[in-house]
Structure formats: C-alpha cells, structure tokens
Amino acid sequence: MAAPGAPVTVTVTYSSEKHSIQVASQQEDGEPTLQDMAVLIEQVTGVPVPFQKLIYKGKSLKELEQPLSALGVKNGCKVMLIGKRNSPEEEAELKKLKDLEKSVEQIANKLEEVNKEFTSIQKGFLAKELQAEALKQLDKRIKGTAEQFMKILEQIDAINLPENFSDCKLKKKGLVKRVQVFLAQCDTIEGNIGQEIDKLQSKNLALAE
Numbered sequence: 393m394a395a396p397g398a399p400v401t402v403t404v405t406y407s408s409e410k411h412s413i414q415v416a417s418q419q420e421d422g423e424p425t426l427q428d429m430a431v432l433i434e435q436v437t438g439v440p441v442p443f444q445k446l447i448y449k450g451k452s453l454k455e456l457e458q459p460l461s462a463l464g465v466k467n468g469c470k471v472m473l474i475g476k477r478n479s480p481e482e483e484a485e486l487k488k489l490k491d492l493e494k495s496v497e498q499i500a501n502k503l504e505e506v507n508k509e510f511t512s513i514q515k516g517f518l519a520k521e522l523q524a525e526a527l528k529q530l531d532k533r534i535k536g537t538a539e540q541f542m543k544i545l546e547q548i549d550a551i552n553l554p555e556n557f558s559d560c561k562l563k564k565k566g567l568v569k570r571v572q573v574f575l576a577q578c579d580t581i582e583g584n585i586g587q588e589i590d591k592l593q594s595k596n597l598a599l600a601e
Contacts, residue, residue, distance in 0.1 A: 399414045399415060399416040399424065400414070400415045400424050400429075400460050400465065400466065400467055400469075401413070401414050401415075401467050401468065402415060402429065402460075402465065402467075402468075402469050402470070402471055403468075403469070403470045403471070404433055404436070404437070404470075404471050404472075404473055405470060405471070405472050405473065406437050406439070406472075406473040406475075409437070411433075411436045411437065413429070413432045413433065413436060415428050415429045415432055415460065416428065422459075423459035423460070423461055424459065424460050425456065425457055425458060425459050425460065426446075426453055426455060426456045426457070426458050426459075426460060426463060426465075427441075427456040427457060428460075429446075429460060429465075429471075430444055430446070430456060433446070433473060437473060437477070438477040438478065438483075439473060439475040439476065439477050440475075440478060440559040441456075442558075442559065442562060443475045443476060443558070443559065444473060444474075444475045445473070445474040445475055446471055446472070446473055447471065447472040447473075447474065448463065448464070448465055448469065448470075448471050448472075449464070453465075453471070478557075478559055478560075481557075482557045482559060482560055485551060485553060485557060485560045486559060486560050486563060488551060489548070489551065489560060489563045489564055489567060490563075492544055492547060492548060492567060493563075493567055495544055496541075496544055496567065496570060496571060496574070499537060499540045499541055499544070499574070500574055502533070502537050502540075503534075503537050503574060503577060503578060503581070506530055506533050506534050506537065506581060507577075507581055509526070509530060510527075510530055510581060510584065510585060510588075513526055513527065513530075513588070514588065523588075523592060524589070524592050524593075524596075527585055527588055527589050527592070528589070530585055531582065531585045531586070531589065534578055534581050534582045534585060535582065537578055538575060538578040538579070538582070541571050541574055541575050541578065542575070544571055545568065545571050545572075545575075548564060548567055548568055548571070551564060
C-alpha cells in the first residue's frame, strides 16, 4: 500500500487514448487530491478541469478537494474521462489570457512590496526625517501599480470571445475579478499613504509654529 502523501499512479482512458499519470500532492506532506489529478489530466488530454467528467467504478468523481484515498482511488486504478477539448482557436485565446494572468501576478508582487514598505514605515522602522520622501515615493509607485492594473483590465476587455468559448469565458471572468480586487487594494493603500503624509505635514506645521 502507498504511504500517505506518496504519488498515486492512475491510468486515464479518454475515447481511444490511454494515459498513465503519476499524481503527486501540490501541498508539502499532503495527500494527492482529485484537483491534483484533474490538473494533470488537463495537461495530458487538453480537456479543461471545469469540463471534465471523471468516472471511477461507475461513479462520477466530483469533490475536487477530496484526497484520492478518500475516493477509493489507489495505485493502478483506471479512471475514465468524458469531456471536450478546446478548439485550437479557443486555445489561442486562452493563451492570451494566461499571459495576462502572469502579468497580473508580477504587478501584484509590486503591490505587495509597496504594502510591506508602507507597513514598516507605519511601525517606525524608518528614521523620521526620511519618512516624508519615502511616503512620496510609495505614493508614486502605488499610483503606477494601479495604472498597470487598469491597462491589464483594458486588454482583458478587448478580448472578444464567441459564446461557445466556455473555458475562456470562465478564465476571463475570474481574471477580471482578481484585477478588481487588486485595484481595490491599491485604492486602500493609496488612501492610507495619503493619510500618513497628511499626518506628517500636520506634525511638521505644529513644530514650525
């Protein structure tokens, strides 16, 4: 018997194709889940996870977060896949969205950096005489980050998808939501930076009087 957390080897049949896959957990020390297996199946068959119907011993496997062991899927098991692949045209649109998703991740990292630096200033980790200039720079950076997110939203919006491109539509909708969440974070951080700048200016005025 496989040790808990050990990869599970499964044979996937899809129409006339057969694929042997080794499913490992994406979590350290975790057990492989149905989600882990579905993502691998998408890679080898081209059938997107949302459109996969996985059948094991006549039953449909649906709970993606469940460990394979809880679903009775063990080494050497056979799983049948039903579902449609994307057309080459949809795959091309999907690639555009995936590239934009990577850009979103990179901009989100910049947002995280600004937030960390701002938090350290709030906690007093920077000499008082350096704070005003540092906050000004952070204000500039957060505005630039928000602008980059807005440009990405425009690019996503410019992708027009036919009704039957279901996978792309799901991806596009999810990406728009994520960018909107990041934009809201930019607004909050920008507001907080503004408040800190005002506080510093008030203190300086009080000291000057």
